[in-house]
Amino acid sequence: MKEGNGMASLEDFKKLDIKIAEIETVTPHPNADKLYVLGIRVGQIRKTLVAGIRLHYGEAELKGKKIVVIDNLEPAMIRGVESQGMLLAASDGEHLTLVVPERPIADGAKVK
């Protein structure tokens, strides 16, 4: 990730479509022991994310959780599974935490 040498413009930020999503299904990635394959709902859309949070979150803990995703990221094949976006998580190198909405809000809500 970027280490903050450059500044970003508001236009740079607006390129990203950041939204609230709800995790509906959680499956261990078949080819990678640190990855999950997550089925998420973003408003009317259902999609798949590959996320490297398996060492930090259990499956049951993730189901039904509201998270924050980059919804318009170009799809990428990750160890043979297509990821159609990316979730936001914070890490200090040792600990990892998901980034979540503090209050109840519908999936599909815009983050800005």
Place this chain on the structure above:
Amino acid sequence: MKEGNGMASLEDFKKLDIKIAEIETVTPHPNADKLYVLGIRVGQIRKTLVAGIRLHYGEAELKGKKIVVIDNLEPAMIRGVESQGMLLAASDGEHLTLVVPERPIADGAKVK
């Protein structure tokens, strides 16, 4: 904000330096009744944000809260106060919620 017509690349995402910040001070904006001026700490750095969350969050509720900020956004004057970044919040048009780390983590931690 963007309505998701275009896709974003991983490079687009990496332009943004997204971090955990802690709110240290909360002051009503002198010239706008929907805005706060927030003093935040991002690791070793202290800076000022102007945020339009005054109708949704009380001052006491915000003090000490960990939030998520775009740390390298170009500074902008907002009603006469310089904002040195932007916080992330989700809105469905009626409700607004801050986006926060779900588990304890130090301010300054990278979000990716």
